[in-house]
Amino acid sequence: MVALKERRPLIVVPREAPFATVHLENMTKLSNWGVVVLPASPGFYHKPKTIEDLVDFVVARILDQMGVEHNLSQRWTGEEVQ
DSSP: OHHHHTTOOOEEOOOOSSOOHHHHHHHHHHHHTTOEEOOOOOOSTTOOOSHHHHHHHHHHHHHHHHTOOOOSSOOOOSSOOO
């Protein structure tokens, strides 16, 4: 709660699914307070080949939210990647 009190960015990465109603309600409250709720759910549209690719996808999204440059994956630009 200190991060919220000091108006610092806060990212919450829930990892367990399915979410119970109480989890969803709490995540909604957090979102309303300005917290980024980013479930640890990798995308599959980039055709991962390894578990590491899946982990890198989630980590890359977290780093994107933090504004940290990385080379874990390419950002989607709306164009097909060759």
